[in-house]
Amino acid sequence: MKPRILIILVACVALLAPLVLPSFQITLLNYIGLYALVVLGLVLLTGVGGMTSFGQAAFVGLSAYTTTYLTTTAALPDWLSWTNGSPWFGLVFGLLLTAAIALILGALTLRLSGHYLPLGTIAWGISLYYFFGTMTSMGGHTGVSDIPPLTFFGLILDQGEEMFYVIWVILAAAMFITHNLLSSREGRAIRALKGGQLMAEAMGVNTFRSKMIAFVISALFAALSGWLYAHTQRFINPSPFGLHMGIDYLFMALIGGVSSVWGALLGAGTLTIMKQWLEDLLPLILGSDGQYESIVFGLLIVLLMQRSPSGLWPFLVKLTPSSWRSNNHLTIDDNAKTLDRRDLPARESLLLEAKDVTRRFGGLIANNKMNLSLHAGEILALIGPNGAGKSTMFNQLSAVDTPTEGEIIFRGKSLKGKNARQVAEMGMSRTFQHVKMLPTMSVLENVALGAHMRGQKGVISASLHLEREEEQRLLKEAKLQIERVGLGEYVFEEAGNLALGQQRLLEIARALCSDPCALLLDEPAAGLRFLEKQALAELLVKLRGEGLAILLVEHDMDFVMNLANRIVVMEFGELIAEGLPHEIQTNPAVLEAYLGGVE
Amino acid sequence: MSLKSRFLLLGCLLSTMSVPSFADIKVGVISSSTGPIALVGIPQKNSIPLLPKEAAGESITYIPLNDSSDPTATVKAFKKLIDEEKVDAIIGPSGSGNAMGVIQFAAKSGTPMLAPVGTAAVVLPMTEQKKWVFKTTQNDDLIASALVDHMKRTGVKTLGLIGTADPFGENWSKVMRKLASDNSIEIVANESFQRQDTSITGQSLKLLLASPDAVLIAAPGSSSVLPQTTLKSTGYQGQIYQTHGAALDPFLKLGGDAVEGTILAASLMLVLDQAPETPSKAIATKYVEDYQSLYNKKPATFGGNVFDAGLLLETAIPTALKTAKPGTPEFRAALRDALESTTELSGTQGVYNITPEDHSGFDERGRVLITVKNGKWQLLEG
C-alpha cells in the first residue's frame, strides 16, 4: 500500500512543519491550504463532474462575510444575538447560507449545458462580488477589520502556526471525504456526469441530483475556506472574492490536474509558489522598472497547458514506479450478502406493449401505427433494413422518446410522461447502439453503475464510508454479472481498453446489474466474434429461462433466427411481418424488403 | 520524496534566494504596481530610489514588494518582510483596504508602518494596534474642509456627489456627508461609478436633474476625468470640485477643455512655481526634479506620500539609534516612539506634527486650493 505510506509521510511533514519552518513559509502554507480547499471543490465539480465554475470565489466570500457579520456586528438582531459573536456559529451559518444559495443557483444554472454553465457562473459570481461591495454596513469596498480569532476550548488561535493546524486538518478531512465519496455509489454517479449522462439516466441515476450534490459540496468546501480565511486574515473586503480569484482557482485546478484529489493540493501549491517566485526573481532578471509578473505568469500557464493539458499530477504519477499505480484499489468481499432481487412477473405475462405507436418528425413518419408485445420469458427480435425506424421504435419503447400518437404500456402502466430513469426503476434496462460507458473507469465500476438503484445509502454515509457493507454488496453483484457475461478476467481493467465486442458485453452486464424484468438490447452482437456470439446467445437463453423478457434489435440474421422466439419485421416505419423465425424466413414481404424483391 | 516535502524544499530554496543584505537598517516598501490601483502604486514604487540612503551614518536598504492591489497578497508581503527580512519599518501598502488588513500584523510584530493611503480609518480612532501606524497623506477631512470652506464662501447651498465604488470614493462620501451637514450644505444626489465604466451618462443625468449648485467628484487618478467630461457634455453649468485624487497631470491631458475652472484641494506639489517660499516647497521641488530626471515624467502626489515616509524615517532613526540597534524589537519600538514625536518636519505634502493622538499630523499647510486655468494648474488665492 504505497499510497498509504505517502499519506503518512505527508501527514508527518505537515505535523512538524510549524516547528521547523520560518513563520513566512507557514503563512504561505496556510494560503496554500485555503486555496487547496476551494480547488478540491473544483476537482469534484469540474474535473470529475465536468461542470466548470468561475463562481467559487463568490462562495468563499459569502461565508467569509457571514461569519464576519456574526462576529463583528456590535448589536446583532434579536434572533441572532444568542450566537454571541462566536466564530463557530459563524461557521454554521456560513455553511447553511452557502448551501441555501448554492441550491438556488444550482437549480437555476446547473441545467445549463456546454459553455452556458461557465458563463452562467461568471454572471452570478460577478453579481455576488459587486453585492459584497454595496453592503455599506459591512464596510463596502473598504472592508471590515478586527475580525476575532478562532477560539477552541478557551485556546485563542491567533498565530499563523496555530491556524496552520486548523487549516490543514480541515483540508485533510475534506480530501478524505472527497476521496471516499468518489469511490462510492453516489461518487460513481457524479463521475458519470462527464460524458455519460444519458447512460446514467437510463441506469436510474438522477443526474440532476448528482450535479447538485457535486455543486453543493464544492460550494461548502469554498465556504469552509472562506470562514478560515476570515479568521486567519482577520480582515476582509470584496476584492479576494472577485472574478479574478475565481479564475485563479480554476488555474490552480488545471495546473495541478483537475481530475485528481491530490491535483488540488499540487495546483494550489504550484500557483502560490510560482507567483511568489516570479515576484522575487523577475526584478532580478528583468529589472524592477517594469511589472512583468502577470505577463510571465500568463505565458507560463499557456505553456503548461500546451505541454501538459491534464495538469501536473498525472505527469508526476507517470514518473513514479508503475507498482505504485495499480488501479485496483477496490476490494470485493465475496462473502457480502447478495442483493435482494425483485419478484419477476409471471412467465408469459404481458410486460411491454406498443399500441398504434406513431412518431412523426415534422412531415416525416418514422413509425406508423406500430404494434408489438413482449412477454416475460421470451426473446423478441425487432429487425428490418437500415432506415426502417427500428431505432426510433427502440427509443420510444425505452422512454427516451415519446410517441406522437398511440402509447407504450409497460407492466400495465403507460410510459407517457415518464423519463428513462423512471422506466429503469420500473424494471426495464437497456444497452446502447453506440456503446456508452466511462472509458477511464474500471469495468467493475462501470458495471456497478447499473446497480445504482439497488443501493440507498446517501452522500453523508458515502463520504464517511459508513456504507461499506452496501457498497460491497453492490460490487459483488457487479462482479457476478461481469463473470456471467464472460468478462471475468477484466474486472479491474480500464473499460476503455476493452475491444468493442467486450464493451457491448459490459453494457449487458451493467443492464443486468439493475435487476431488470425486461431487457432491451440494441444490436448486442455487433462486433462480436463467432465464439463470443455463441456465448452471448447462451447467456440470453439462460436469462430467458429465468423469466426475463428480452427485446433485441439486431442485424445479424443467423444470430436472431436461432435465438428469438418471435420476430417482428419493420420497413418504412411500419410493421410488415410478425411471427416465428421460420415463418419470417419464408415471408415474401420480408424477402422483398431485404433482397429487393424476388425476381 | 513526497510532494509536500518537495514543496517545503522549494520554499526553503526560496527563502535562501533572497539576497542577503548587509545594510544596517532595513525598510520594506509595499506598493501596488499592478492591479486596479496601479495608478497609485507605480509612482510610489518609482519613488523608492529617491528615498534617503542613510540616516545618522547608518545606511538604509529598501526592499520593494508588489501586492498587485490584492489584500491577501499584501498580508503575504507584510509577513515576508517581517518574518523573513526582519525589517525595521514598512512603508506601504498603496491601497486603503490593503492597509486596514495588515495593521494587526504591524502591531503584533511591533513594526512601525508608514501608510501612504487616503482613508483616515488607518489612524483614527486611535487604538492599541493603530499606535504602530503613521499616515503620510492628508486626512480626507482636511482636504474636504478646504473645499467646503470654499463652497460656503461662494454660496453653494446644494451639492451633488459622485464617487468611485471603492474605498476612496466611499470614504469621501462619508466625510462629505458629515461636513456638509455641519455647514448646512444639502447633498441632493450621491452617485457612484466603477473605475472602468465606459460611460457615466446615467449618473450624470441624475446629478443634472437634481440641479445642485456644485458637484464634487471623488475618484482616484484619471477616473476623475470621465464624470466631469460627461457632466459638461450633458450641459451641467455649476461649479465642479475635485479631490486630491485628481491632482496629477494626466487629469489635465485627459480632461482638456472640460476640466477648465475645476477647483480642487491638494498638496502644493502641483503648483510649486506659484507657491510661496516654504521649506516644503524646496523639498517638493527637489523631489519632482529628481523624479523627472529619473523617469522623464512628473510624479503624481501619491509618490510624494512615499517620499515623505522616507523623510519621517530619516528624522526618527537617529533618535531611535540612541536606544537600540537596528534589527531588534527594541529598535522598532524606539523608532515608533521617535516617529510619534516628530515636530515641524517639512515634507513634500506639508508639515508633519505627529502626536500620540494624531498619527497623520497635517495642518492646513498640507493643502492648498488649486484651479485649472488655460489647461494649467493655478494656485487659487484666498
Next chain:
Amino acid sequence: MNVQVAALLGQDGLTNGAIYALLSLSILLVFTVTRILLIPLGEFVTFGALTMAAIQTGKPLALEWLLATLMLIDIALDVYSRRDRTVSRKQYQMIALKAAYLAVVLFVTQTFTLSELPMLAQSILTLCLIVPMGPIMYRLFFQPLADAAPLVLLIVSIAVHVAMVGIGLLLFGPEGGHTKPFSNSMLQISNIFIKSQALWVIFSALFLILALFFAFERTLYGKALRAAAVNQVGARLLGISPVFAGKATFALAAFIGCASGILIAPITTLYYDSGFVISLKGFVGAIIGGLASYPIAAFGAVVVGLIEAFSMFWASSYKEIIVFTLIIPFLIWRSMKASHVEDE
C-alpha cells in the same frame, strides 16, 4: 425621467451597445470557427484605444517593438518548421512579405511625427500595428492546442488575457487614455442633443456589421471560412485549412476589437485593464445569441447596452449586479432551447 433624459440614456445605451454588438459578433465568429471563447478580445479594444491616445499625445510608442518581437518569433517559427522540407517559392514569398511589412511599419513609426498625422492615418497606423497580433496570437497560443478539451482552451484564453493585461500596463501605463473626437459637433433634433461622435460609433458599427454579414453570408469564401470548423474537406477545396481559418478569424477579431477601441476612445477613458469588462458584455450578447445566431447576438448586445445605461440612471451602485443577473434568465432560456443530447 422625461423624454430628454430617456433619449440621452438611449443614445448612450445604443452607442455602447453598438460596440458590444461588434464584439459579440467577433466572439461568435471566433467561436464557431475555432471553438475558442476569445477572452482577450477586450485587450484588442484597449490596445487600439490606448495606442491611438499615445499617438495623439505624442508619447513614444512601444507597441511597434512588441509587434516586431512577435513577428520575428513568427518568422523564426516559419523558418524552423520548414527546416527539413523543401521550401516552396510561395512560402519564401510569405516570409519576405512579413519581413517587408514589419520594416514598413517600423519605418513609419520611427520617421514621422505621429501626433501630426491626420486622424485617419493615425487610425490606419493603429490598425496596422495591432491587427497582425491576432493571427500571431492564434499561432503561438492556440494552434498547438487544436484538439484540446474546451476547458483547456478556455483556460489558455484567460491566461493570454492575463498576459496581455500585463503587457498593456507595461506599454501604456496605468493612467488611461482618451482621444480627440472625430468631430465635435452636436446635432439637435427638437430639444434633444445628439453627440456626433455617438453617431460615428453607431454608424461605423452598423457598417462593419453589414460588411461582416455580407462577407460571411454572401461570399463563397466567407461561407467556407465559417464552415471550416465543421466541414474541413469543403473548406480545403477553397484552399482554407483549419489553421488558416483560425488565423483569419483571429485577424478579423483583432481588427474589430481594435476598431471598436478607436471608435469609443473619444467618448470615454479606457485603462489598460478595461478590456475584460467590455468583452464580458460582448460575451453576454453572444450568449443571448446562443453562441450561434449573429443577428440575435447583435440585438442582445444592444439590449445589454441599453439595460446598462438605464440601470446606471436608476441605481448606479447596482448596475453590474443588474446587468449580470439579467443574463441568467437568458441563459436558462437559451439552454432550454438548445438540444438536450449533449454527451458524447
